[in-house]
Amino acid sequence: MSVRPLSWRELPAAPVITEAGSALRYKTGSWRALRPVIDRGKCIKCLLCWVYCPEPAIIRGEDDGVEVDYDYCKGCGICANECPVKAISMVEEG
Amino acid sequence: MRVAQTAYARQQRVGMTGNEAVAYAVKQADVDVIAAYPITPQTIIVERLAEYVNNGELNAVYIPAESEHSALSACVGAALAGARVFTATASQGLALMWEILWIASALRTTIVMALANRALSAPINIHCSHDDAYACRDTGWIQFFAENVQEAYDLTLMAFRVSEDKRVLFPSIVNLDGFILSHGLEALYVLSDDAVKGFIPPKEPVYPIDPERPMTYGPLALFDYYMEFKKVQAEAFKRVYPVILETFGKYEEISGRRYSPVKTYLMEDAEVAVVVLGSSAGTARYVARRLRAKGQKVGVVSLTLYRPFPAGDLAKALRGLKAVVVMDRSYSFGSPGAQLFMDVATALYHERERPLLINAIYGLGGRDLMPQHVEEAFEVAREAARTGEVKEREIWLGVR
Numbered sequence: 421m422s423v424r425p426l427s428w429r430e431l432p433a434a435p436v437i438t439e440a441g442s443a444l445r446y447k448t449g450s451w452r453a454l455r456p457v458i459d460r461g462k463c464i465k466c467l468l469c470w471v472y473c474p475e476p477a478i479i480r481g482e483d484d485g486v487e488v489d490y491d492y493c494k495g496c497g498i499c500a501n502e503c504p505v506k507a508i509s510m511v512e513e514g
Numbered sequence: 515m516r517v518a519q520t521a522y523a524r525q526q527r528v529g530m531t532g533n534e535a536v537a538y539a540v541k542q543a544d545v546d547v548i549a550a551y552p553i554t555p556q557t558i559i560v561e562r563l564a565e566y567v568n569n570g571e572l573n574a575v576y577i578p579a580e581s582e583h584s585a586l587s588a589c590v591g592a593a594l595a596g597a598r599v600f601t602a603t604a605s606q607g608l609a610l611m612w613e614i615l616w617i618a619s620a621l622r623t624t625i626v627m628a629l630a631n632r633a634l635s636a637p638i639n640i641h642c643s644h645d646d647a648y649a650c651r652d653t654g655w656i657q658f659f660a661e662n663v664q665e666a667y668d669l670t671l672m673a674f675r676v677s678e679d680k681r682v683l684f685p686s687i688v689n690l691d692g693f694i695l696s697h698g699l700e701a702l703y704v705l706s707d708d709a710v711k712g713f714i715p716p717k718e719p720v721y722p723i724d725p726e727r728p729m730t731y732g733p734l735a736l737f738d739y740y741m742e743f744k745k746v747q748a749e750a751f752k753r754v755y756p757v758i759l760e761t762f763g764k765y766e767e768i769s770g771r772r773y774s775p776v777k778t779y780l781m782e783d784a785e786v787a788v789v790v791l792g793s794s795a796g797t798a799r800y801v802a803r804r805l806r807a808k809g810q811k812v813g814v815v816s817l818t819l820y821r822p823f824p825a826g827d828l829a830k831a832l833r834g835l836k837a838v839v840v841m842d843r844s845y846s847f848g849s850p851g852a853q854l855f856m857d858v859a860t861a862l863y864h865e866r867e868r869p870l871l872i873n874a875i876y877g878l879g880g881r882d883l884m885p886q887h888v889e890e891a892f893e894v895a896r897e898a899a900r901t902g903e904v905k906e907r908e909i910w911l912g913v914r
Contacts, residue, residue, distance in 0.1 A: 425738065428745035433683060434622040435743050436721045437730035 448475075452495030454510040456488050462507035469499035469508060525703040525769070532666045532695035535702060536602070536628045536688065537562035539670035541572045542710040543626075546597035549577035549588035553607035554640045555692040556630035560602055582607040586614040586625075593623035593685075594731055596719030598674065601625065604692060605632035608646040612653075618685045619654030620747055621732055622720060624677040625685040627655075628670065630696040631792070631843075633879040641880020642692040644791060644843040647820065648853040654747060656686040656754060657821040659791045661777075663700035665818070666690040668771060671705070675714045676761050682754050683720060689820070691793040693880060709768050755822050775819035776827045780806055784813030786869075786895035787832065789858055790841040791817055794876070794883045798841075801888040812892050825861035832862060835869040836899035839891040841911075843877045851907070870898045876911040887911040 432438075458469075465484040470476070477493035478486050488499075500508040530538065537559045540548070548567070550560040566572035575592075579585035582603050593599045603611060608629060618625055633643035647657060658673060660666035666688065673686035690696055705713075721729065735743055755775075762773040779799045781787060788798050795816035805812045815831050817824065832838055840859075842852030851859060855873040862868045874891045877883045890911055898904050 426742065428742040428749070431739075431742055431746050433746065433750065434721065435620065435732055435735055435739075437733050438721070438727075440728040442730075 447491045448494050449491045452490075452493060452513055454495045454497060455490070455513050456493065456495070456497065456499050456508050457511050458486060458488065459507045459509070460485070462505050464505055464507075466504060468502045468504065472498050472502045474498065524709060525705055527701055527703055529699055529701050530663060530667075531558065531697050531699050532660070532663045532690045533558035533630065533697065534562055535663045535667040535704075536670050536690065537566070538704060539667045539710075540600045540626075540628075541566045542705070542707055543598065543600075543671060543674045543714055544572070544711070545574050545600045547575045547577065547589070547592035547599045548601065549579050549585045549592065549599070550601045551579050551582045551585045551603070551607060553582070553604050555632055555696040556602040556604045556607075556628060558696070559628055559630070563600070582610040583614060586611040586618065589625045590614060590618050590621060590623050591723075593618070593625050594621065594719070594721065595723040596717065598678070598717045599623070599625045600627070602628040602630070604630045605634050605640075605646050608649065609634065612649065615650050615653040615655060617732060620743070622683040622750075623685055624674075624683060624717065626670065626673045626677055627685065627687045628666075629687050629689050630692045631689055632692040639879040640692070642694055642792075642843065643878050643880075644689070644853075647687070647689045647791075648844050648846075650687065651821055651853065654684060654751060655821065656682075656684055656758070657819070658686065658688050659818060659820055660688060660690045660695060661793055661795045661816060661818070662702075663695060663698065664702040664771070665773075666695055667702055667704065668765065668769065668773070669818070671710060671713065672761050672765050672773070675764075676754070676758055678714070678717050679757050679761070680718070680720075682757050684751065684754060689792065694793045703769070703771075705769060713765065713768055751822060755824070758819060758822075773818055774827075775817065775824035776831050777816045777818060778831050779814040779816075781813035781815065781831060783811055784835060785811040786837045786839075786892060786899050787813040787815055787835055788839045788841055788874075788888065788891050788895070789815045789817070789828075789832075789854065791820065791854060792843065794841065794843070797883050797885060798888050801885045801892065804885075805889070805892060810892070810896065812896075823857050823861070825857070828858065829861045829865050832858075832869060833865065834867075837870040837872065837895040837904075839872045839874050839895045841874045841876055841891065845875055845878070870895075870902075870904050872898060872904055872906070873908045874911050875908065875913075881912055884912065
């Protein structure tokens with residue numbers, strides 16, 4: 421991370437986050453060991469991956485096409501497991 | 515007990531059990547929320563508070579929780595929301611609260627809890643040991659030990675003021691020996707409601723819960739930040755001690771009763787002493803007085819404050835002694851000494867000259883500490899002082 425880590429002297433008295441929605445800035449994509457890759461030719465736009473993604477890191481397009489948000493995808497593989505037409509494969513991160 | 519004449523005039527002398535006295539103090543402290551689960555020997559505290567709420571004497575939300583775990587969890591939420599909060603428990607109930615104790619402290623809540631000290635099972639026992647108090651020594655709670663019913667009342671009031679002080683913001687436990695104090699009926703002086711109101715200013719929440727401004731309390735902090743937050747908490751806890759001394763002073767001004775983290779008795783020229791927590795201090799003093807009449811140079815040191823541990827003041831009180839018996843109403847299996855013993859030994863380690871130390875285990879599960887048991891402890895200390903060595907590091911008083 422490029423942000424300078426704070427020393428204890430700069431922290432509040434208790435572990436409290438006073439700002440709502442700040443988790444957006446916590447990019448969890450770096451946790452990923454396997455990356456889901458969608459084969460658009462096979463995708464039938466059923467949206468099951470979008471429903472099951474716990475993050476949610478599947479972005480739904482206007483035409484119900486889907487994309488992976490790699491900033492937050494932790495690579496759990498649920499989307500690949502749920503896809504009824506095997507359009508999502510899990511590929512090792514380089 | 516020192517009571518100034520002026521203080522007499524403003525105080526009422528009443529008869530109460532320790533539990534009733536704590537409940538009365540909590541009512542006078544005008545708490546907002548009580549969340550509790552009944553357990554012997556504290557049950558009467560929360561029963562009495564339920565009556566106060568029911569009959570309109572106390573305007574508070576009373577949450578009868580489904581377990582101690584839930585009771586303390588509710589207290590944490592209420593305290594964060596800005597409420598003045600109280601709960602009470604003992605032994606197994608405290609054990610069930612245990613994981614929340616850490617959270618209550620780390621989130622800097624100002625909960626006050628009465629702990630009517632009781633032995634932990636097995637075998638099942640409802641009487642006094644200090645197992646439960648010792649079990650929270652590392653959790654970041656302030657811990658007071660009452661010696662009698664008057665102290666249980668006084669310390670409960672002082673606990674609210676200490677905990678809620680902006681320089682402190684840590685929860686407090688007021689320990690009172692199960693049955694011996696919780697159910698023992700004694701005469702005590704109680705302050706007027708107005709005097710208490712003046713002593714404990716209205717609580718100001720630090721991070722108030724506000725639906726308009728959502729916040730996260732106790733989020734994840736891994737190897738990146740956990741250690742820094744613990745350092746913040748550690749440094750903050752180091753600042754508690756002077757506030758307690760200041761609060762004891764302020765309380766003396768309105769009550770006439772003087773409190774000190776370390777109480778000394780006949781220690782001026784003492785050669786040996788016992789160190790003790792809770793109600794046993796009175797028995798120890800009685801014995802010391804009798805032995806003094808026989809010319810033995812014995813004294814008693816008792817602690818009103820267990821956390822933060824008054825290490826410096828205790829070491830000062832024990833300076834120049836030849837031998838000391840540390841009395842523990844609990845046992846720590848496999849440890850180099852029982853819990854109070856380890857603290858006393860640590861406090862003395864940095865002294866240039868240290869007394870010989872003996873650990874006496876006594877009173878487990880409510881076994882009465884009789885004067886002859888304290889005499890035995892003093893005799894062991896005197897023998898160590900005489901011979902310059904400790905024959906047995908650990909002795910059990912009153913065990914068959």
